[in-house]
Amino acid sequence: MRPEVALTHEFVRAIPDELQERTIYVSIDFATVAHKCCCGCGREVITPLTPTDWRLIFDGETISLEPSVGSWNLPCQSHYWIRRNKVQWSRPWSREQVQAERAADARAKARYYGNEIEAAEAPPVVVPVPSVPNPTEDAESPVGASPKGGVWRRLRRWMFGA
Ligand SMILES: [Zn+2]
Structure with missing residues (x-):
């Protein structure tokens, strides 16, 4: 089992360039939360707050993030929940889970934003000159x-x- 990691949070106007370990930076203005990966690998994890990405829960003393933070694009493949300023480790992602998660995320975004995302991600149409x-x-x-x-x-x- 991984050791329990206690976090602190900081409300900031903009996410600073240098993040401290075990600190969760919350920018309401930019609707973004950032922290250094809780495994200690030093990579920065950005979790945008949108209706289809992450939600922030602030109970007046601690913060929680939903859903879990899955750093499947980092070498460490960390996967954990941030609940009440504590890290709850979850199982590492399997490749199948990553693919399922990505597909679900794309579906959620397509549902929420209509066809905008699909249109934006479609390859540019080449107009013959x-x-x-x-x-x-x-x-x-x-x-x-x-x-x-x-x-x-x-x-x-x-x-x-x-
Ligand atoms: Zn990590």
């Missing part, structure tokens, strides 16, 4: 380069000083 025939430019262009008339010439001049 009709190439303007330009015999002079064609003659100059090296083999394999796509002649784009004046734009290409300007770009090449800008890039290569040609």
Whole structure:
């Protein structure tokens, strides 16, 4: 069993650059909570407060975070709950759990934000630019380069000083 870790919390306007160990920084202005991973690995864990991410519970003396903090993207793979300024260790994530969690998170965000997220994550649509025939430019262009008339010439001049 991992040792119990007692935490303190600090309400700050903005999350400081340097985080102290075992301190939970709460920025209401930025709706963000940050702390150094409770395993002691020194990595910073940012938990944004949104309807689909984390919720902060402040009982006047201590804070709790829900849901659990799963640092599956950190080498330590820590997984714990922060409850009343104490760390409650949970089982490390299995790969299946991580995938399930990510999928559930994406679903929750898609539900909450409608299609915005999906649209934002979709690959950009490539609009084909009709190439303007330009015999002079064609003659100059090296083999394999796509002649784009004046734009290409300007770009090449800008890039290569040609
Ligand atoms: Zn860690």
